Amino acid sequence: MGWFKRLKTGIQTATKFKKEAPDGLWYKCKDCNETTTRKELKENVFKCPHCNYHVRIGSHDYFDIIFDGNYTEMFSDIISKDVLNFQDVKKYTDRLSAALSKTDLTDAISVASGKVNKKPLVIAAMDFTFIGGSMGTVVGERISRAIDYCLDERVPLMIISKSGGARMMESAFSLMQMAKTAAKLSLMAKAGVPYLSFMTDPTTGGVTASYAMLGDINFSEPKALIGFAGPRVIKETIKQELPEGFQTSEFLLDHGFLDFIVDRADLKERIAELLLLLDKTYEGEEELEEEKEVVEKR
Amino acid sequence: MVFLEFEKPLESLYEQLEKIKAVGEEGDIDVSDKVKELENKIKTKTKEIYGNLTGWQKVQLSRHPERPYTLHYIEHMCSKFVELHGDRYYADDKAIVGGIGRLDGMSVMLIGHQKGVNTKMRQYRNFGMANPEGYRKALRLMKLAEKFNMPIVCLIDTPGAFPGLEAEERGQAEAIARNLIEMAQLKVPVVCYVIGEGASGGAIGIGLGDKVFMLENTWYSVISPESCSSILWRSWDHKEEAAEALKLTADHMLHFGLIDEIIKEPLGGAHTDPEKMSKQLKSHIKKEITALLEMEPDERVMKRIDKYANMGQYDIIEED
Ligand SMILES: [Zn+2]
Numbered sequence: 122m123g124w125f126k127r128l129k130t131g132i133q134t135a136t137k138f139k140k141e142a143p144d145g146l147w148y149k150c151k152d153c154n155e156t157t158t159r160k161e162l163k164e165n166v167f168k169c170p171h172c173n174y175h176v177r178i179g180s181h182d183y184f185d186i187i188f189d190g191n192y193t194e195m196f197s198d199i200i201s202k203d204v205l206n207f208q209d210v211k212k213y214t215d216r217l218s219a220a221l222s223k224t225d226l227t228d229a230i231s232v233a234s235g236k237v238n239k240k241p242l243v244i245a246a247m248d249f250t251f252i253g254g255s256m257g258t259v260v261g262e263r264i265s266r267a268i269d270y271c272l273d274e275r276v277p278l279m280i281i282s283k284s285g286g287a288r289m290m291e292s293a294f295s296l297m298q299m300a301k302t303a304a305k306l307s308l309m310a311k312a313g314v315p316y317l318s319f320m321t322d323p324t325t326g327g328v329t330a331s332y333a334m335l336g337d338i339n340f341s342e343p344k345a346l347i348g349f350a351g352p353r354v355i356k357e358t359i360k361q362e363l364p365e366g367f368q369t370s371e372f373l374l375d376h377g378f379l380d381f382i383v384d385r386a387d388l389k390e391r392i393a394e395l396l397l398l399l400d401k402t403y404e405g406e407e408e409l410e411e412e413k414e415v416v417e418k419r
Numbered sequence: 420m421v422f423l424e425f426e427k428p429l430e431s432l433y434e435q436l437e438k439i440k441a442v443g444e445e446g447d448i449d450v451s452d453k454v455k456e457l458e459n460k461i462k463t464k465t466k467e468i469y470g471n472l473t474g475w476q477k478v479q480l481s482r483h484p485e486r487p488y489t490l491h492y493i494e495h496m497c498s499k500f501v502e503l504h505g506d507r508y509y510a511d512d513k514a515i516v517g518g519i520g521r522l523d524g525m526s527v528m529l530i531g532h533q534k535g536v537n538t539k540m541r542q543y544r545n546f547g548m549a550n551p552e553g554y555r556k557a558l559r560l561m562k563l564a565e566k567f568n569m570p571i572v573c574l575i576d577t578p579g580a581f582p583g584l585e586a587e588e589r590g591q592a593e594a595i596a597r598n599l600i601e602m603a604q605l606k607v608p609v610v611c612y613v614i615g616e617g618a619s620g621g622a623i624g625i626g627l628g629d630k631v632f633m634l635e636n637t638w639y640s641v642i643s644p645e646s647c648s649s650i651l652w653r654s655w656d657h658k659e660e661a662a663e664a665l666k667l668t669a670d671h672m673l674h675f676g677l678i679d680e681i682i683k684e685p686l687g688g689a690h691t692d693p694e695k696m697s698k699q700l701k702s703h704i705k706k707e708i709t710a711l712l713e714m715e716p717d718e719r720v721m722k723r724i725d726k727y728a729n730m731g732q733y734d735i736i737e738e739d
Contacts, residue, residue: 209651258731303599350582
């Protein structure tokens with residue numbers, strides 16, 4: 122826990138999580154190069170007002186967009202332990218400390234429970250700014266506990282993936298999180314509690330090859346990179362250029378791996394709609410209309 | 420014989436032995452003492468080299484060109500075996516093989532990565548790198564096994580799932596993910612053995628079971644030492660360091676509680692005595708399956724899921 126204690130004071134003085142969304146007054150779009158004020162960008166749910174490019178945002182930005190106001194964060198007290206004593210050009214513990222001080226996040230996924238148009242939902246959302254959104258033990262454990270909570274409360278789960286894949290610095294422990302999350306999701310499937318998988322830019326590697334692809338409903342933001350192997354590795358393997366649009370959301374939709382693509386502006390409404398439709402106790406507008414008619418006739 | 424770099428001291432001893440034996444065959448001089456002396460030297464040297472292998476040396480051994488592969492084990496373990504092909508959706512993947520085999524009075528479903536035994540076959544087997552249809556064939560066979568109440572044996576030996584354009588088009592990630600969630604719920608016993616390379620998602624895609632074992636000179640990791648070196652060190656030259664850092668040997672995996680047991684190999688590696696290795700593997704499989712069959716299916720599934728749920732160590736921040 123050494124890496125964490127060193128920085129603990131810093132956390133306590135921080136009032137709010139640093140968001141992944143760009144700071145400063147101006148934002149220059151990575152896609153079309155047009156400039157927007159930060160205020161304008163935020164009002165447009167962090168999409169470029171000129172070309173609709175979906176700027177990468179963090180877990181807490183998604184919580185703000187999706188939940189009806191308040192939400193309760195869960196399991197953020199679970200933090201990484203450097204079991205392997207891993208060191209490459211840097212020590213893993215130094216990478217963890219750096220990620221913590223840069224983001225105020227304690228790992229690459231945050232879990233929160235809240236309501237979406239009054240329907241309860243648990244969201245586990247990944248942060249790319251924390252060691253490339255990599256999945257190690259903490260990501261696996263927080264998902265596993267989120268699943269336990271969802272099973273106990275019979276609340277649907279949504280995972281927002283944004284990851285470069287499994288975390289190398291935890292080696293086989295990271296690899297086993299694929300098995301762990303999938304095994305736990307099999308319990309959700311058995312219990313009939315809905316699991317929505319929302320993929321954002323980028324979703325690759327072991328994350329795609331485990332929970333991201335296992336949603337009852339798989340959907341994504343437009344133009345996100347989604348795949349198993351990274352484009353660079355594929356290019357080196359097949360020794361040819363990759364086709365335009367390869368491994369984008371649109372490509373995956375076309376090949377049958379996504380249910381739909383949703384614009385960030387419509388995200389909350391779409392989720393709310395799904396939560397209603399998947400709820401067996403839901404009485405839709407038709408029924409309500411009929412009831413009204415009956416009442417009126419009386 | 421093929422000698423790996425760290426086995427070079429043995430190569431010259433073997434050469435000397437051959438020469439002396441040749442002299443002996445000419446008949447004029449009695450060389451039996453000399454032969455015995457050299458054989459003892461070889462034994463001592465072999466013990467010395469193999470008693471202290473580094474992570475990277477084990478990686479090399481796991482890739483030894485003479486190492487037995489899945490079909491070798493199946494052939495030597497089963498009195499009968501019928502290979503089954505195809506995923507029923509797209510194709511038959513040659514990098515994953517499977518079928519029903521007879522293990523001393525018990526029918527089991529055997530599934531494993533398959534590497535080629537020579538240059539032509541290596542290409543044919545795509546170097547043991549499966550496409551989505553390989554994982555989907557594996558799942559089809561597992562479901563078949565479940566239907567007929569047959570235990571499942573998975574033999575893992577892959578440098579990774581194939582990172583190709585078409586593999587992505589056909590959903591490599593989905594195929595692996597699907598296997599994981601389905602394997603978690605299989606009603607029949609599932610035992611997995613890493614018999615060579617256990618690289619990442621490509622390995623675990625047929626590697627979720629009630630029990631997971633590793634042969635002594637194999638490795639299991641989230642990434643190969645070479646790729647790890649290229650990403651974290653930004654150069655291919657640090658594979659030895661990466662192999663150490665990743666703690667990918669069977670010893671480490673057992674210590675971390677990520678596997679259940681290590682299967683000893685003959686001195687010098689599985690390839691020095693493939694028949695002995697096959698016998699050992701066979702008796703181990705039989706023992707493990709018999710033990711697993713003692714449990715009720717539901718209990719077995721719950722235990723399997725709990726086992727994976729408990730994988731990983733972490734700290735909890737104390738609130739103050
Ligand atoms: Zn733009």
